[in-house]
Amino acid sequence: MRLLILLWTLPTTLIGMLAAGVWMLFGAKARLAHGVVEVHGGRFAYWMMRRGFAAMTLGHVILGFSAARLEQLRPHEHVHVRQAERWGILFIPAYLLAGLWQGLRGRHIYYDNPFELEAFAMDALVAKTNTHKKV
Ligand SMILES: [Zn+2]
Structure with missing residues (x-):
């Protein structure tokens, strides 16, 4: 089952690997962590960060x-x-179309994107868990 999931996600992961390769040409480092390839650092990351970027996930690659x-x-x-x-292969088009749809409705293409709302819900859960840890 895991192999099928990896294959189904592979087209998106390949785009992530291509981006990772470009990043590494600009000095980024890669590591395996929690079942994905994490790529960080380098001049490209710095350039992106200055434009408000913190991280991006493409399949099993996180930049x-x-x-x-x-x-x-x-x-x-x-x-x-x-x-x-x-x-799977529909992830990137679905993500972009969901953002575009929100934009056409006068909402924010990122903050109102349902894919992001699901991730923000996780952020809220993590924040709540951390708050409880402090008490
Ligand atoms: Zn996100």
Whole structure:
């Protein structure tokens, strides 16, 4: 079953691997963590970060600004990994169309995107869990 999921997600993961390769040409480092390839650092990441980017998930590849930032964003980005596994080859078009649809309705293409709302729900859950840990 896991192999089928990996194959179903492979087209999106390949795009992620291509992006990872470009990032690594600009000095990024890659590591395996929690079943995905995490890529961070380098000049490309810095350039993206200056434009408000923190991390991006493409199948089983997560591109992020730094290793520390990837740690923080892991629960959110792994929601996108699960979405990519669910949607397979349709993930990127579905994500973009969902954002476009929100934009056409006068909403925010990112903050109102249902794919992001699912990930934000995870962020809220993590924040709540961390609050309870502090008490
Ligand atoms: Zn997200």
